[in-house]
Amino acid sequence: MPQLLDAVQAAEDCYFDSVSQIHMPAWHTGRIALVGDAAHCAALLSGRGTSLSLTGAYYLTEELKAARE
Numbered sequence: 001m002p003q004l005l006d007a008v009q010a011a012e013d014c015y016f017d018s019v020s021q022i023h024m025p026a027w028h029t030g031r032i033a034l035v036g037d038a039a040h041c042a043a044l045l046s047g048r049g050t051s052l053s054l055t056g057a058y059y060l061t062e063e064l065k066a067a068r069e
């Protein structure tokens, strides 16, 4: 920790944010559905959040299209 604090103080800039998770009772209600980070935020170290978001939007679109047919 002392090493980390020294590095932060010596850095020219620093990105800092809090991390939290909200447990929702459902992923959809009525005409509203969650996709992307709101539905399945990946762990910070896993990455690929953009891929998950685009994939979720793609499948939601496909399901909405199929529901109309």
Ligand SMILES: Cc1cc2nc3c(=O)[nH]c(=O)nc-3n(C[C@H](O)[C@H](O)[C@H](O)COP(=O)(O)OP(=O)(O)OC[C@H]3O[C@@H](n4cnc5c(N)ncnc54)[C@H](O)[C@@H]3O)c2cc1C
Residues within 6 Å of the ligand: 035, 036, 037, 038, 047, 048, 049, 050, 051, 053
């Ligand atoms: C520092 C950092 C680095 C990352 N690096 C990577 C990476 O290398 N590769 C990767 O795949 N992913 C990465 N991610 C994750 C990736 O950015 C997200 O997983 C992805 O952007 C999620 O897309 P989203 O559309 O679900 O949410 P967002 O991109 O967060 O979009 C949500 C949008 O909703 C808007 N919004 C919020 N509230 C309201 C409101 N009340 N009314 C209207 N609009 C609203 C916001 O302004 C925002 O534009 C990174 C994330 C961070 C923070």
